[in-house]
Amino acid sequence: MESIVQEQLSLEEGAAHLTQILRESRDEQILPVLLRQHVSLQAQQAELGRIFTDQSLKEDWKYTPLDFLRRRWQVKPFEEVSPPFSFLEDWRREIVPIPLHEETPALRSFPEPRSPWEALAVGAPTHRHYTLKRDERLSLAFRNSGELAPLTCTISVSPLADCEVWLCLSGTGFSLLRLHFHVGREGRLRLYIPDRLENQSVYHYFLVTGYLEEYATVETYDLTIASGWKRSEIRLQLGGTGARAYLHGAAHVLSAGMMDAAIRVEHLAPHTESNQLFRSLVEAKGRSTFQGRIYVHRLAQKTNAYQSHKALLTAASAVAYSRPQLEIFADDVRCTHGVTTGFLQGEMLFYLRARGIPEGLAKQMLYEAFLTEVIEKVPSPSLQSWASEEIRRNIQS
């Protein structure tokens, strides 16, 4: 066994160290002009230590353990690997990243960083920029060798194109993935993030933003089995009339795992629609956080915005926080949100047992069923089976 000697820093020192190496690792040469502007504006001030002082940042990170900052991370870029799913192989077609000097809609709509993480991640030493012109599937699979691997990726989906993007991370260490996409008029993007964090030395931080033009649709499917640390931030702007976003998250948080979802959907135009459907099954000593925001601009009339988050705890030592936030400035809006946290319903368990199903199996079935509410919405049957099997295998009865 290889043992990693970790130098212990304080949280503040760790944040300062991480800030410094993220800044230093940035290769100005390869940054597209547009991003360079964003970075140069924001990144000078970006300082992760602000999480501990800035009131609004503190609020966002209140429930998220940041102990990993104590480690003296080194930057080591991702290794590109083939996707871990054989069913993706059939489709594999080389989609070539576009040259950095080419402007794309995704680069133009790249949002100004809102947090120091975003500002720093933007300058990651590895960049990928794609334009998906027709109905295409892009699978991105990266392996982290155990250190800090930051990556920035932009994806432009052309008008009318119907595309899929798969993001698969493996290995250990701290993976910081900054993804921004732009979906053109009447285009559609399905983003799949099947994510298994195998142990406590795995840290995944997804920073995803997206901009949707008129009648564009985005569907996201974030399926997580977490024994490690994960934060999934998704911020979408429904910028064109009739744009729609459907966000799905199913997380099975195992012992000592941490899953943190921070979602923000901004309705900026009329007749837009969004739905956030999230479920977390949290086992003993696991921890789940859900912050779901809906923002409706005063011009975004006739908007439908829905949000549902449920957390099911399998033991008293599991923890779940939910924080729905609505900021609605238009009056003709249909908006519902529901958040529940609790334990298994005794009625359901009794019903199964009264039919002869042993208690352990009955619980397993009900835990799995809880996440099935999201998994059955996944359009890929192969991914559905992957998720169901993973969950079944990991449920601790």
Next chain:
Amino acid sequence: MLQIQNLHASVEGRSILKGVNLEVRAGEVHAIMGPNGAGKSTLAAILTGKEGYEVTEGEVLFEGQNLLDMAPEERSHAGIFLAFQYPVEIPGVSMIQFLRAALNAHRMAKGLEPLDSAELMSLLREKAALLKLEPDFLTRSVNEGFSGGERKRAEIFQMAILDPKLVIMDETDSGLDIDALKIVAEAVNALRTPQRAFVLITHYYRILQYIRPDVVHILMDGRIVRSGDASLAIELEEKGYDLLISQA
């Protein structure tokens, strides 16, 4: 088959059953009638092992075994089946998945191999036809979005699959229209055998026109206050509880 002796039980410290005595033999059909809140569902819950009920006195034997010591699943394996008054919805668990698990647990308790998929499906289809349930019903989640009538029929369907010795039906007739009631009654009559016993909990005489009981009991305020043959149900229908009891 079932012997209940001087059963006292309470819920949250409140005494609900106050000395129930009942003996049911194989092949018999018993009806338990009584007003709302009399303790009928409480009795069913205690017989099937639901949590939250405290037995303070008395005992229950099922084929000579002390029923109250057994887990709910063990009681099911031993042959007790409750058709619930309010079957719970279980989103995400399909009827097929549920019945496969239940049936195989029963088979395992008997030392049998699990059924293969083909055998399972042919059994499910056969019994679904008996209850006139639509084929798509098997792929739906347990009780989710079922109409009142579908729910009750689904309970009897499950009974037909699990082949129990003692069936307790808790107000299976309530909320059923006459056609659904006839379907349920026909299925129950088809499943009446000399080995199987039924306890029908009901408010109304109506279902007893279709399923003839051997014995009728009247449960009021946690006690069986009268027992008789089928004519007692007719008398109750004519006079109502208060008059019937004041005359007793």
